[in-house]
Amino acid sequence: MSVAGVGEFGLIDRVTARLSYGSTVLLGPGDDAAVVAAPDARVVASTDVLVDGRHFRRDWSGAYDIGRRAAAANLADVVAMGADPTALLVALCVPADVETGWVEQLADGLGAESAGVGASVVGGDMSASPTLTIAVTALGDLAGRAPVTRAGARPGDLVALAGRTGYAAAGFTVLSRGFRTPRLLVEAYRRPEVPYPAGPLAARLGATAMIDVSDGLLADLGHVAKASGVAVDISRDAFEVPPQMRDAAQALGVDPYAWLLAGGDDHALAATFAPATVLPDGWRTIGRVAEGHGVTVDGQPFDGPAGWDHFR
Template sequence: MSPSSSTSESSDTPDLGGLGEFGLIARVTRDRPPSASTLLGPGDDAAVVAQPDGRVVACVDVLVEGVHFRLDWSRPEDVGRKVVAANLADVAAMGAAPTGLLVGLVAPADTPVATLEGLADGMWAEAQVVGVGLVGGDVAAGPALMISVTALGTLEGREAVLRSGARPGDQVAVCGRLGWAAAGLAVLTRGFRSPGTVVGAHRAPEPPYAAGPAAALAGATAMIDVSDGLLADLGHVAEASGVGISLERKAFEVPERLVEVGAALGVDPMEWVLTGGEDHALAATFPAGAALPEGFTPIGLVVEGSGVTVDGEEYAGGGGWEHFTPSQHSGGTLAP
């Protein structure tokens, strides 16, 4: 579908009520070539996806307008990329490679067709980063815009890397950006739209997808997608593994851009690095002395005990995002 034809058709049917469910499906799937793992794509009762490993890694994420995104802050294309990235990062965190995506969409009838086309364009674009496609889904009418994506993946003969495998003595390492999306959210909530680097990180993350399988091949003992904040997510690893995790502040190199934004907003940028979500970095543990895969930076150790400490103490700042916690729903913040 060319941009010019998309614009012309969208003006003929300006909203979802005029286009209809099946018209929308035809519009957003037209001229989308299938990926190598897609044996049967959109158009039948179900898709058929190749799973040569014989096991399926599956995960799902839901984004709700006003809770996870705002269309006055992000383009529809950015939102599409964001919801796909969140799922692909979860697949990578298991040490798997993605094979396909299923999409569920709920939207009011007056939703502009251009908005839905933008969402679809963003989802397809992010899927193509890892060489997969949208193989099917469903559309329904509802009072608010909601997007649900289910990602499928293959372990390629490896064992899954779980949260429960960390052992005392393991080294803790991270790959990917930390704090950028949180800094971008802080900028947006104060009514600004720049600097573009941090705002863009909130709008559409850039997870290190290839680092997941690489970590698995390197012998990672545990791994997790940093979606709710590094301390919160490493806390899940510590709890699942029955261990403690000790981080060192000096191990983190805070990017100059975050230092500048923090100074402008009166925020310690380490708060964003340690507790900010939505960057979808990967945090993993590796056996002591093991060579870390390219891109991973050591930040601490797995120890006896429980919980996560920073420089030997419980962190005094926030701990990360958790849905249904009253304090999380004040101040206009958005969920990871």
């Protein structure tokens, strides 16, 4: 049955019946607004939008994976501030002929990704639209910690990375060329593996700056460099090209480092730390902060786009 067949409120009932709620949710869907506990008295908030044909394709990914990806894009922003995610609000604009089962699977994906970090989908909105669009707002709690912004990096700091980069970008290239393998890369595009615990851990460890790598490592570190008034230099040798990526790059005529250094959508976390910091498991050093401005690789400008630009 299509969403037009069940109607707006019937679809809302079907979706909310599939959701569960954590201890921070004081009032869930069903009223004019949800009520979420904020023990820290500060709320971290972030929003993102995914548009069919621009950020995902329904012939490349199932609804469940799209739901997980939509949640991950926002939850990663919350943990990049050093906060613990608490809730998501989701606005869905959908063509009237989309099947209700597709929307239900989307809700399952959103709920599963949120539950994995102790957050809940607490409400949102629905509307008919010729273009399927998913807008997500994520909330988080700092648990008494100071937020880790982009503006605290200092000359001499280590630049470190948690998670992986380049896998999703490689998967996107593979899919765009009409292939469905290597599976490792395709699945990385469909559903990112976000190192959620690494964000609050970095905050407790004293990270001086941090960012979610959504548009490309070099582009996002460029935001840190600009906000902090410093230069960042990345070591190419800090990145290992996995065999599946190497083989795909060779077959498609792509430099794999263009994926690793400038590819987005993996939602790794990049952070800067004081020079003497002993990094915990899951974090690795990839470069240094210096005086100056901009981002370089082994002391040289990167040859090619540094990341994704929606309007380029």
